[in-house]
Amino acid sequence: xxxxxxxxxxxxxxxxxxxxxxxxxxxxxxxxxxxxxxxxxxxxxxxxxxxxxxxxxxxxxxxxxxxxxxxxxxxxxxxxxxxxxxxxxxxxxxxxxxxxxxxxxxxxxxxxxxxxxxxxxxxxxxxxxxxxxxxxxxxxxxxxxxxxxxxxxxxxxxxxxxxxxxxxxxxxxxxxxxxxxxxxxxxxxxxxxxxxxxxxxxxxxxxxxxxxxxxxxxxxxxxxxxxxxxxxxxxxxxxxxxxxxxxxxxxxxxxxxxxxxxxxxxxxxxxxxxxxxxxxxxxxxxxxxxxxxxxxxxxxxxxxxxxxxxxxxxxxxxxxxxxxxxxxxxxxxxxxxxxxxxxxxxxxxxxxxxxxxxxxxxxxxxxxxxxxxxxxxxxxxxxxxxxxxxxxxxxxxxxxxxxxxxxxxxxxxxxxxxxxxxxxxxxxxxxxxxxxxxxxxxxxxxxxxxxxxxxxxxxxxxxxxxxxxxxxxxxxxxxxxxxxxxxxxxxxxxxxxxxxxxxxxxxxxxxxxxxxxxxxxxxxxxxxxxxxxxxxxxxxxxxxxxxxxxxxxxxxxxxxxxxxxxxxxxxxxxxxxxxxxxxxxxxxxxxxxxxxxxxxxxxxxxxxxxxxxxxxxxxxxxxxxxxxxxxxxxxxxxxxxxxxxxxxxxxxxxxxxxxxxxxxxxxxxxxxxxxxxxxxxxxxxxxxxxxxxxxxxxxxxxxxxxx
Numbered sequence: 001x002x003x004x005x006x007x008x009x010x011x012x013x014x015x016x017x018x019x020x021x022x023x024x025x026x027x028x029x030x031x032x033x034x035x036x037x038x039x040x041x042x043x044x045x046x047x048x049x050x051x052x053x054x055x056x057x058x059x060x061x062x063x064x065x066x067x068x069x070x071x072x073x074x075x076x077x078x079x080x081x082x083x084x085x086x087x088x089x090x091x092x093x094x095x096x097x098x099x100x101x102x103x104x105x106x107x108x109x110x111x112x113x114x115x116x117x118x119x120x121x122x123x124x125x126x127x128x129x130x131x132x133x134x135x136x137x138x139x140x141x142x143x144x145x146x147x148x149x150x151x152x153x154x155x156x157x158x159x160x161x162x163x164x165x166x167x168x169x170x171x172x173x174x175x176x177x178x179x180x181x182x183x184x185x186x187x188x189x190x191x192x193x194x195x196x197x198x199x200x201x202x203x204x205x206x207x208x209x210x211x212x213x214x215x216x217x218x219x220x221x222x223x224x225x226x227x228x229x230x231x232x233x234x235x236x237x238x239x240x241x242x243x244x245x246x247x248x249x250x251x252x253x254x255x256x257x258x259x260x261x262x263x264x265x266x267x268x269x270x271x272x273x274x275x276x277x278x279x280x281x282x283x284x285x286x287x288x289x290x291x292x293x294x295x296x297x298x299x300x301x302x303x304x305x306x307x308x309x310x311x312x313x314x315x316x317x318x319x320x321x322x323x324x325x326x327x328x329x330x331x332x333x334x335x336x337x338x339x340x341x342x343x344x345x346x347x348x349x350x351x352x353x354x355x356x357x358x359x360x361x362x363x364x365x366x367x368x369x370x371x372x373x374x375x376x377x378x379x380x381x382x383x384x385x386x387x388x389x390x391x392x393x394x395x396x397x398x399x400x401x402x403x404x405x406x407x408x409x410x411x412x413x414x415x416x417x418x419x420x421x422x423x424x425x426x427x428x429x430x431x432x433x434x435x436x437x438x439x440x441x442x443x444x445x446x447x448x449x450x451x452x453x454x455x456x457x458x459x460x461x462x463x464x465x466x467x468x469x470x471x472x473x474x475x476x477x478x479x480x481x482x483x484x485x486x487x488x489x490x491x492x493x494x495x496x497x498x499x500x501x502x503x504x505x506x507x508x509x510x511x512x513x514x515x516x517x518x519x520x521x522x523x524x525x526x527x528x529x530x531x532x533x534x535x536x537x538x539x540x541x542x543x544x545x546x547x548x549x550x551x552x553x554x555x556x557x558x559x560x561x562x563x564x565x566x567x568x569x570x571x572x573x574x575x576x577x578x579x580x581x582x583x584x585x586x587x588x589x590x591x592x593x594x595x596x597x598x599x600x601x602x603x604x605x606x607x608x609x610x611x612x613x614x615x616x617x618x619x620x621x622x623x624x625x626x627x628x629x630x631x632x633x634x635x636x637x638x639x640x641x642x643x644x645x646x647x648x649x650x651x652x653x654x655x656x657x658x659x660x661x662x663x664x665x666x667x668x669x670x671x672x673x674x675x676x677x678x679x680x681x682x683x684x685x686x687x688x689x690x691x692x693x694x695x696x697x698x699x700x701x702x703x704x705x706x707x
Contacts, residue, residue: 006051012044013067020064027060028052041366063133087129091173094126098166105163115163122166126173127153148325148353155350156681159343164681168354171685196253196271197292201236202228204280218270218287227281229274238290239281241266246277253291253380253635295382295635316361324356331674347681348674354684355670360691364659367699372652375705380635381645388631390656392614392649397593398547398642399586399608401600402554402564405618405639407529409601411442413449414510415526417501425455427523431515433458433475434482438465442511445527470513481516485524488514492521509556509563528560534640536568541643545650549593553582553608582608599642616642648705655702659695666691 015021021041028037034050046068048057057068065086101118108114127149134150149172156165201218204211204226213228218236221227226242229235235248247259250272259275262268268281270290287293332349336342369386376383383389403409416424432450435443437460450457460473460480470483481491485502488494494514501524502512510526539550551572554561561575574585586608589596598605598612601619609615609630617630619637634641670687673679 007047007049008052008070009045009047010054010057010068010070012039012046012061013069014065015039015041015044015061020066024061024064024066027063028057031056031060063136065129085177087173088177090125090128091170091177094122094166094170094173097122097125098163098170101163101166110163119162119166120157123153123157123162123169126166126169130169130172148321148357152350152353152681155346155353159347161347161681168681168685171689174689196234197287197290198234198236202230204228221283221287223283223286225283227279227283229279229281231274231276231278233274235268235270235272235274235279235281237270237281237283237287238285239268239283241268241279242282243280244278246279247275249273249275250636253295295377320361321356324352327671328352328356344677348677348679351679351681351684352671352674354681355667355679355687357688360663360666360688360695361660363692364663364695364699365656367696368652368655368659368702371699371702372648372705375702376645376648379641379644380638381641382633382635383645384631384633388614389649389652391595392597392632392646393653394595395547395597395614395646397549397551397589397596398542399551399553399589399596399598399612401582401598401605401608402552402556402561403529404601405599406535406552406564406568407531409529411445411511411527412530413445413525414528415505415524417524417526419498419521419523422522424523425453427515428453428525429455429458430475430478430480430517431482431513431523431525433460434463434471434473434480436460437463437473438471442513442527446513446525478517482513485512485514488516488521492516492519494521498524507559507563509560528563531564531567532639534638538639538642539568539570542646545643545646547646549589551585551589553577553585553598579605579607583611586611597646599639616645648702651705652702655698659698662694662698663691666694 015024021039025037025039025046028034028039028046028048031050031052033052033056034048036049037046039046046057054068054070058066060066061068097118101115101122104112104115104118130146130149130153133146137147138150149168153165153169156162156168197218199218200215201221202213202215203221204213211226221237225237227235227237227239229246231246241262241264243264245261245263248262248268249259250269253269253272262279267284268279269292270287271292285291328349330349331352332346335345335348365386369389372389373383373386376389383392400406413428416428418424418427428446428450432446432455435446436457458475460475463471463473465471466483466487469487470481472479472481474480481488485494485499498521502514505512505524505526508526508528510528513525513527514521515523515525542550549572550570551574552561552565552568552570553574555577556575558575561573565571565573574581577585582605586596586598590611590613595613597614597616598608599616599618600609601617609617614632615630616632616634618634618639632645634645666687670679670683673683
């Protein structure tokens with residue numbers, strides 16, 4: 001049996017441009033030992049299938065000075081200061097010789113050998129990287145930006161335009177440096193994520209009969225180890241609190257601004273900040289499986305996923321570059337046949353080559369996508385690909401699950417009605433005494449209310465559960481029965497007035513628990529799932545974002561669903577749905593509105609989430625199913641992040657469109673200058689650099705997009 005090819009990930013340094021990434025990927029794929037390779041330009045990574053060394057990969061990227069390191073979860077790309085990068089130093093030296101050249105031109109004239117020598121030195125210093133790649137590409141008949149620039153600069157030198165050639169080399173070097181800087185800024189979102197969790201932690205381990213504390217790298221920490229977390233320290237691993245009480249700031253994972261109280265048996269996440277008390281945490285996941293590690297991996301994979309607009313730009317650029325070369329050739333050859341002046345029109349053709357560089361076009365989409373996904377991750381929203389970011393921008397309808405999405409998913413006591421002189425608090429105490437032996441979710445709601453009111457717990461005896469009906473026990477010398485009205489009606493008389501009160505509560509979507517003392521009905525307790533405070537505001541904001549239709553899909557009964565919908569002013573409610581019926585509802589909505597998003601909990605709603613154009617899961621932090629199932633996860637279980645995410649996606653779409661228009665319009669304007677013969681190399685490089693700068697800075701506006 002043949003051995004399975006090994007799959008390795010490597011981190012890359014000096015990956016400067018999108019076209020360089022494509023060429024690097026092609027070079028790696030050409031290595032005989034490699035079965036497949038994929039470069040992730042946004043995350044600055046390469047995945048290689050096959051047995052290959054780091055040196056071989058670096059040789060494939062030698063044309064761009066690419067450095068390769070083994071990809072480890074904790075490894076960070078080294079950040080070289082802007083002024084120390086080799087290409088920027090060479091650009092600075094080139095500028096120095098350009099200035100000297102112009103000084104000597106003023107002193108000795110344009111044709112003097114001294115200024116020409118200065119301009120040649122400027123071309124050689126600033127263009128060494130361009131020429132190395134350009135000549136190599138020419139030998140292989142590969143045409144990219146550096147190939148076009150090489151032809152243009154050599155042509156300018158041949159026809160004696162030394163100073164313009166030197167300035168073009170310098171300006172192109174500046175343009176390349178700015179493009180690299182912009183991608184570096186965009187990639188900082190990943191670096192910030194990777195720097196969240198500390199690289200080491202203090203572990204308490206048994207040593208004979210005693211425990212001792214040791215500091216270990218997180219890679220060496222095992223499941224079951226006891227983590228010691230002091231006040232003010234970051235938690236290094238996912239785990240369960242086994243000792244201590246503290247407030248933990250989870251903003252790095254969930255985007256929550258308010259610290260969450262943690263005590264014994266509560267889950268904590270790597271990268272969160274322990275603010276107050278000391279904690280002991282039993283580790284439940286290895287470092288590569290922690291929630292933050294999964295987020296980093298998914299964000300990096302998301303940046304590798306090409307959005308539809310990026311696929312379009314890539315296809316367009318494939319035909320655009322050869323077309324520009326043909327146009328440049330025709331401009332240089334055809335006009336001189338009729339009007340003479342070969343030098344002028346060859347110069348115009350060279351300028352067309354420069355202005356036609358697809359640099360701005362190629363970078364128009366990835367910078368925007370990478371920046372937006374990184375921004376969302378910092379806000380506690382995990383978007384699993386540029387394709388989903390773009391699709392969300394086209395959403396016309398949003399379907400919501402009810403329980404755990406529009407509501408808290410936790411029943412709470414809403415009404416306590418008494419039928420005799422006993423107080424509401426006393427009836428609650430009697431019911432809680434019976435229910436504290438029960439495992440029913442409604443029992444938890446009753447006990448929570450008792451504790452919130454700071455009421456004393458009464459002690460029950462002779463507890464008995466009656467399956468499907470209720471329970472009873474002796475409390476405070478009374479036999480107390482708690483259960484459904486139908487069962488209670490067999491134990492005590494229930495008049496018409498009580499039945500009307502029960503019906504009124506049920507019409508409001510509430511579950512009613514009846515209470516009997518000995519043989520007398522003494523009270524009714526209404527319990528309902530609580531609406532999230534933010535739900536109404538979220539729907540209002542979605543309306544403002546011009547989402548055309550919002551619908552609730554729930555498995556709950558019609559009265560409960562309608563009660564919630566009435567409060568939220570939702571007009572479309574589909575109740576009593578099984579999972580497959582939710583799926584059919586999503587298909588109907590897609591047929592009616594086109595693009596539909598489904599918001600659910602990522603587990604029960606999996607079929608509907610998968611069928612929607614964009615599946616959005618609530619509460620991604622610590623929920624593996626949500627991270628795996630959904631296209632987008634709201635990590636902090638925070639519904640207010642939904643309008644932010646849709647707003648971000650629409651802003652990203654708008655910026656991508658603006659970028660493509662900027663890139664093409666500036667080049668078109670410059671190309672039109674060929675008709676009167678006004679296009680110069682200076683104008684050409686300014687058009688190319690101007691388009692790149694516009695695209696880059698326009699995309700980086702997404703860094704400031706806030707919730």
